[in-house]
Amino acid sequence: MLMPALAGALRCQRDSYLKVLQTKVVSCEKKKGFYAVEFEDTVLFPEGGGQPFDKGVILREKDDSETPVEVTDVQRDGLHAIHSLISPLEPGETVTMQVDWARRLDHMQQHTGQHLLSAVLDKKDVATVGWNLGVQMNYVELDRKLSTEEVQETQLDVNQAIAQALPITVDISGHDEEKGAMRVVTIGEMDRNPCCGTHLAKTSEIGSILLLHQVPNKGNSRLFFMAGNRVTDYAKSSHDRIRSVNAALSCQTDDTLSKIEQLQLRQRALLSQLKTAQQELAVQEAGKIAAILESKEVYVLYKPDYDMEYLRFVEKQLPDLQGTAILLCGQGPSGGAIIIAGKAVDKYAGLVKDTFKDAKGGGKGRWQGKVVRYNSGEVERALELNK
Ligand SMILES: [Zn+2]
Structure with a gap:
């Protein structure tokens, strides 16, 4: 009967530079998804002492195809070095094992x-x-x-x-x-x-x-x-x-930090300019909506590229409306937001919930909600209220 070498005295531990070893298969057991193989000795180190396991290949003498069998893992079972193989070997057969040396x-x-x-x-x-x-x-x-x-x-x-x-x-x-x-x-x-x-x-x-x-x-x-x-x-x-x-920054290494600081300052300035411009636009749009609602019951404002913050700017500028304003932002699968303000909030909240399948929201006097995603045709249907 073949006796395996045990952890502590494995060939890989006695000669850590040995890359190839001829040995015999002691046992081969079928496990879930792999074969657990023990050899008489091994150049493949089983995980331990903080060092990960080796990978490698097994060449069979009897195999005509000369395709090496891959060793994907080596672990210890007590003092036994158990190799995980993707295909089985026969106990007693002579094989040549080779360690993945770079690893x-x-x-x-x-x-x-x-x-x-x-x-x-x-x-x-x-x-x-x-x-x-x-x-x-x-x-x-x-x-x-x-x-x-x-x-x-x-x-x-x-x-x-x-x-x-x-x-x-x-x-x-x-x-x-x-x-x-x-x-x-x-x-x-x-x-x-x-x-x-x-x-x-x-x-x-x-x-x-x-x-x-x-x-x-x-x-x-x-x-x-x-x-x-x-x-x-x-x-x-x-x-x-x-x-x-x-x-990407068009500068030398020494200048990257100061370049990033410059960009951050510039971005802050641009954001503040953008906010001012948006507020000015909101005032104009609110005026337009109020004028339309003097002769109409409802008006839908749709701003695909804007966000909830912009809708709030617009809402804040709206006077006591004669009719109802529905404000929408965002687009497609990333969704957006909705605000309803004016005379008939409850009526149009019902309509909005019927129109936008993935909208959720609520509120008294005004309605505010989130659209998880816009489904095709929903915005177009809402905009028909403007006709
Ligand atoms: Zn150590």
Whole structure:
């Protein structure tokens, strides 16, 4: 009977640089939507210690099609590494597994980066109480907030430790029934930490660490960071984004903030001019409505591009009307608003509710409502009252 290697002593943990491994299938169980497979050993790291699971492919020797079977997830069941596959394998068969190296290397850069960052902070008496490896950014959760100066100093210290190319080794310090082989990850003379993850061999392989910003969390402080290839990828995408902002604002990076402030001031001035102009227009429209209602029972004013605020301007300017004014704004699926004022509010409120299927509102003496959406033909039907 085949015996599987257990977490703590998996091949990926003993040699984190091994990308391909020939092994045998120990078991394959059909689950809901996937197959749960355990191998004699594995180069695919099962999620743990803050490090996400590896992805990869399985090549079958007996398969003529040579289509690799995708591994979409690897989790621990106790000490067993359980791989999720999209199609089944046969227990006992020999296979070749291959890790998605770009994904793994990224995880190693972030994880080893975290160990080094926490080690540097430890020397400053700042304790790491947790960490998270994210899709774009990671964070270490610290027992207190760092000052701007401390962040700058830490930034210099971690990158100096990277330049020193300190050796990183894993020692097995014993065996635990529940946790398996007890692994201790050592960075040069500076740090020893129990960890199940896969790590780089030298601090220089981290490349660089970029400290970003802090976010308070329940008395702790989350210091966001990224390491390895992510740093240059981020620098490039940030640079591209700044360039497109510059192009949109037609200015250089140094001038973007003052340019935005100028635009905000200009917008405020325009809004105030617009409001004055709207009020002037409202006075004229109210006068026109009052004149029409001297000889007519009802008049409908429809302003598709205006809002409720404008309708209120108009309403405020209306004198004691001889007839009834129905004021509408908005259009199509985004809806709008309705105000009814004048002599026969109740009568026309009933008519409005019959005409506009999605209108809701109420009030005494005047009627005010919202139209969730205008359905086709509704406005046209209301405007027929003007004929
Ligand atoms: Zn770790």
